[in-house]
Amino acid sequence: MEQGAVEHEPRTRAWPPAQAGAAMPHSAPLGEDCAAPFTATGTAGPPPVPRQQARRPQRHSVRGQVLDALRHALVGGELTPGEVYSAPALAERYGVSATPVREAMQQLAGEGAVEVVPNRGFRVCERSSRDLAELAEVRAMLEVPAIIRLAKALPPERWEELRPLAAEGVAAAAHGDRVGYAQADHAFHHALISLTGNRRLTEVADDLLRRTQWPAGGGPRLRTAELLADASEHTALLDALVAQEYAVVERIARDHLSVARHPH
Secondary structure: OOOOOOOOOOOEOEOOOOOOOOOOOOOOOOOOOOOOOEEOOOOEOOOOOOOOOOOOOOHHHHHHHHHHHHHHHHHHOOOOOOOEEOHHHHHHHHOOOHHHHHHHHHHHHHOOOEEEEOOOEEEEOOOOHHHHHHHHHHHHHHHHHHHHHHHHHOOHHHHHOOHHHHHHHHHHHHOOOHHHHHHHHHHHHHHHHHOOOOHHHHHHHHHHHHHHHOOOOOOOOOOHHHHHHHHHHHHHHHHHHHHOOHHHHHHHHHHHHOHHHOOO
């Protein structure tokens, strides 16, 4: 840091203590047991429960698991917008070294979920209403025309293949499972846009959707009924696609991608 520069001390936040017997997110098993509760500055609590001896995964595998766990923590609200978390503290939580945590957080920084705070860690980004509106606008510009083209090109039976994914989203939403619904929502939209055969479009759409799923600081979060309404639009969209009702397809797609439906 240059001499004379003054940097405001970022807020720190203690991670919510893990409940007895609590497990890591099911898609990110980093070990048999998790480390003890800790603060965002890295102060450990009681000694961690020894993990069972197991074959150590390769670094890229550990990094991927940490990345999945951090994404779940972001979507689930465990990582709070505006707060700073250190790599060693997160590494203690997940029972891994700090290196894969730093690598995962650097990727999240590239996705706009966090920002680097030199010599301290990573701050969870706070998004404004303008950020959400711009994301929704770009998604609509890309996805709505693609969906309409697919509606006119594919036979009705192709859309039935997406029914199980829509049903998974409804089931997760009905249980108020934000992380489960985020996964199901991503899987549905990924499968839908993948039908275009355009890999670049699919990658961009995936990234935009992920960015809409990060929580906004201080904003309202979708309740179970709102999650369920959002998930039900997947089913309604498939119904319109099967019926080849193109005007209805466009209306549902635009409404579904609207920023008003994703306040988080």
